[in-house]
Amino acid sequence: MAYITPIHRPSGIRLALKLNLIDPDSESLVVAKFNRIETYQIGGSGAILNLVGSHLVYGRIVVLNKFRPADSLVDHIFVGTDTGHFFTASWNSNTQQLDTVFKLQDLADRTAREVQSGERSLVDPLNEFMLLEIYEGILTTIPLVQWGLKGVEKGIQTKRSVLDEVAWSRIPEFNVKSAAFSQRPRGRGAKPEVALLWEDYEGNARMRFREIHYQSRAKDTDVAVEYRDSENQRDTADLDVGASHLIPVPNRPYGIIVLAETKVSWFDDGPTAKDHIEALPHATIWTSWARIDNLRYVLADEFGKLYSLNLHLDREGLVDEMEVEELGTTSQAACLVYLSDDLLFVGSHHGDSQVVRITDGTIEIIQTIASLSPILDFTVMDMGNRSGDGPANEFSTGQARIVTGSGAWQDGSIRSVRSGVGVKELGLLPDLENTTAIFSLRLDPSQPKVNAILLSFTDESRLLQFDSSGAVEELDAGMALDSQTLLARNIHQSSQLQLLQVTQKSVIIRSLVSNSNPVVWNADNGVDIIAATANDERLVICLGGNVLQVFNFQDGIKPQRHLAPPNYQISCIALSSIPSLSEMLFVGFWNSGVEEESEIGVIRLSTGEWKPIRSTESGEERALPRSILISTVSKVNDSPILFAALADGHVATYEIGENGNLKLAMKTVLGTRQAELTELTYPDGQLKSIFVASEHSSLIYEEQGRLTFSAVDTEQVNCVCPFDSEAFPNSVIFATSDDIKIAQIDYERTTHVQPLQIGETARRLVYSRALKVFGIGTIARSIQDGAEISRSSFKVVEEVMFKEVASYELKNDELIESVLRTELDDGYGSMEERFIVGTSFVEDDTVDEFRGRIIIFELTADQTLRPILQHSIKGACRCLGMVDGKIVAAMNKTVAIFSYDFSSGRTPGLTKLATYRTSTMPISMCITGDTIAVADLMKSVSILQYKSQDKSTVGKHSLTEIARHYQTLWGTAVCQVGPHSWLESDAEGNLLVLSRNLEGATADDLRRLQVDSEFCIGELVNRMQSIDVETSADSPVVPKALLATREGSLYLFGLIADNKRDLLMNLQDILAESVKSLGDIDFKGYRAFRNDVRMEEEPRRFVDGELIERFLDSPPEVQQQCVDALNRGGQSVTVTDVRDIVDHLRRLH
CATH class of the missing domain: 1.10.150.910 (DNA polymerase; domain 1)
Incomplete structure (x- = not known):
């Protein structure tokens, strides 16, 4: 049984539009990200675009348009999916969400051929008809009902508009590139006209005008529509071959602009039949356009360049000149939307989407919306444990650092993705190692904020003061600095601000107003203070592990002694600032007399009543509480919660009832050792969170009425404290093993993306933990003498800042296909880190139609890439792997095993040991032990087994097929998710879990892979990677793999517990x-398996x-x-x- 969930949702934008969605007087931007619709408010405070809503749609969004119903003061959106579902939606001001208004009938037609240039929708200028083109040679017409217009103008409630009956009509024009409604005002009784730009069977571009003749349903007639030739039909034989877009001009001079590769043309759609053609400075491929006003347009091409198109009119109001000027470079635009005030939205599927400002013929990037699409490859740098060497905890998949090869061509980049609570570092105090505790203090009574920190070490304390500019001064007086500090804080006594400090030997209260001597209480000789806690009223310390001393501040230092019951040893104590609990002391302890039980108890300070709280989970091994804290952690629910950090890395949460009764709510594993708990309060004074400092630091906060545990995006933290100072407002200070950092922490978890723009397609990506570098196979594109040139190179970048270390450029017309990091013999008996690169040649003048190379690189001590082996092969090297110390190469139609040896002295070489011929072409490969799973281009998955009887003899090696999936499936990726099960993805967006039936009765049963699970993810999966995470026995899902898609998504795949x-x-x-x-x-239909062969329910x-x-x-x-x-x-x-x-x-x- 399989489970899949998104780590990072689709981020590429292909469709966008501006409309009055929320309010008649304000404009919004709506974008489509694969299966999500996001709504942005334009303008307002902060950024230009502010996200106000995100909505899931069960289907890939292929159509997005707007229209204004007659009875509405705001626009509605029209949405269509790839499965033929179409609907309208409007904004609900009460719920602040989009609501479905009208659901159109299913327009899917499995017998028709989908359009080759993309689905499109058009709305005519009078808002009467919507035109859909979703199948070749078929136009779908949807009338927009115009009821109740006068009623809306008068403020009368009228019948809500709906879409009228749909009608279909066949047209002879196939391969339509673009379409546009004529914007010219039409006379009474005239029909709306649509211009179609299409390509004939000889590859010539043509444009035809057609009139829409729609007949609604009557008593004796059915609904029908016909597209007739327009009276203004004209000859367009001189259109450029690469014509791709039609732009309607909405006002004088009206007409249609045609964008082509080498020229821009304007055609009058009126009776004059005039035109104007302007040659471009250089050839290009257009991707999108946006209208600024009637005579000014912005154009975008495939190379990420923006151009301005200006129309100049003659005395008759017709176009006599068109001026095209380059503005600058952005991400490659999939859509353009002009916002206002020279602001333009650039929606991109190949890079980040952007908001740019156009000024004086140049552009300035104002805002960026990050995107991972398309993810061509990825690698897991660590599973939340930073070093990558320690054990992965149960929730490490949610803290994993994934590095992706994202974007394409000039928008190519590598991006570090980690889901967690963001940390913005503001300052660093170096060379402060092994800090055990940090306390923030206010040393200036005239200032409302803290301005100092006290750092505690094993044998000393250090006091640092900050001024308003952030400058630091270390003070050598004013506190006891010759011993470890257990607690330090400000208190108010007799209306004076004072400092409380607890060391291992004494309690000190010092006034910050007068110069009077401090009040000191010293512990008895030979007895240490092991724990301390305080609130605004009292202080409690623990002496020797079994004696508690209580100090009431209003009485000065006059302790009351409380003895713990026999055999009880105290490990931690906590007072609460919550008024209803201020009389209660919560104690973590263990009972050495009863099988060393670990518990939490409560002492009522007014009476001394001791009340141990027993665990209700019988038979469970209970770890010792090491740190406890009481907080509300909610701005909605004031119910107090006790948090206990246990010695085994768990954090237990207890609900506190009346009289201090504790009820265990949940236990969560956050690491392998004890953690320190610290309460953080945010600027509003109500919202609180708990920082868990450990090797996997986490933040506990309230989200939608429940506690949420999220990883903090920082390295191992020993301790932390809030630090809301004048120089660093709303900040925290945390200590690592080496230094002290000042930072600001987000309120909740988000996905953090750190990009490195490389300006080339990052096609393949591997990570070397030993060398602390990434190996990247890139493809660069350029234009030389009007021809497109591609060049490949292999680069090495360091792991922190992604700075390039070394680069090796491949031959002309040679492309990188695969990259592998492994350890190989260095010729002297040692194993060294090596990078293996597989390539292919795009053009080949030799007899062989396909060629490629296997190149092995060494990163030398002087940080250069040295090829130590170059091996030519017949065919492209699609995939690389290692099995039993041998190199596995998947080529055009063959999987081969090579041995790497030094048979000829010190020169390494490759020797082919065994081969297997695939059905068509291997696309992906997964190796576990001696088993190799190969995903074929058309014939699904084959399972191969490698056997070797003699490691050095060529004839003693075999590569045998032991199982196969016999269905026709266009595979894209495969990985192993169980001892005898594999996960496969196909080009239709389906996922299948395939397994071997080892208990089959016949040999055919053993060879046949059976389908255990199948699911339509809807996205094309480019890469999969198996992961190994240890989980607790009661975990409902065991993570098994990570998936990356063309749309910029990252998914977690797992197997469900029985x-x-x-x-x-x-x-x-x-x-x-x-x-x-x-x-x-319907959810089930959306997620059901479907391809050209079969469709499930x-x-x-x-x-x-x-x-x-x-x-x-x-x-x-x-x-x-x-x-x-x-x-x-x-x-x-x-x-x-x-x-x-x-x-x-x-x-x-």
């Missing part, structure tokens, strides 16, 4: 019915994590309904049980 399969499958079915997406499209043994996680976002009544339905189906769970399981799943990513 005892959770029925629960999650049933929950998915229930949520599919109760939780709807925009457009009310629902996914098979596959759970969509994105849908499951929507349970947490549902209202309480919906959650209860889902749980009731589960229990009626045979489960026995509560809402809390399901929420805990789903919250566990969410924290996996």
